[in-house]
Amino acid sequence: QSALTQPASVSGSPGQSIAISCTGTSSDVGGYNYVSWYQQHPGKAPKLMIYDVSNRPSGVSDRFSGSKSGNTASLTISGLQAEDEADYYCSSYTSSSTRVFGGGTKLTVL
C-alpha cells in the first residue's frame, strides 16, 4: 500500500492554469477509473473536488477538471484564484479493495 506520488508543491499566478499529477500503479490508478481529488484548506476537513477521474460534484467550479493516462492522473485548475491556494490530495481505489492517498501537493497562488 504505497502512497501515490504527487509533487510536493506547485504554483501559479492568478488567471493561469496549473496541473497536479498523481502517479500510482496498475493496481490502483492505472487499473480503475476511481481516482478522486480533494482540496484542503488549513485546519479544515478535505473537500471532494473530482471523482471517477473526471466527474465534478455539484457545486464545484468547472475550473477544476480531471484526467488520466495510464498510471498517472491529473487535476487541472484553470483561471487560478487566490481562494484556490490549498493542499490537494488524490486518492484511488486499489485491487485489494482498500484506498490509497497521494502525499499531497501544496498549491501557492503567487
Add this chain to the structure above:
Amino acid sequence: QVQLVESGGGVVQPGRSLRLSCAASGFTFRSYAMHWIRQAPGKGLEWVAVISYDGSHIYYADSVKGRFTISRDNSKNTMYLQMSTLGADDTAVYFCAREIYGDYGFDHWGQGTLVTVSS
C-alpha cells in the same frame, strides 16, 4: 444536511486503547459505506479503514491491521473505530467520511477528532 461528528479523541499512553465514534445525521446512514481517514500533524492524509453499508465487508490499511477494528451500529447511526496497542505513529486527527453512494470517493467528511499518543 449531511453531518458527521467524530468524538472520543484525546491523549492516551503508548500501548493503550481508545475508541472513536462518528455520529451521522441528515442521510440514510444504513445505505452508505463509511471510512476512517487520519492525518498526522503537518502531514498528508492516510486512509485507515472502510466498512460496507451493512458491515459485511471490512478492509484495513496495513499500518493498522490487527490493531484497529472498524464497526457500525445502523440503529444508532454511528460508526466506531476501536484502536489498540497505540503508538506514537498513531497520533493524528481522525476523520470519518462517507463514501459516494454506489461509487468511490469521499463526498462528506467530519471535522475530525485529535488522538495524541504520548506518555
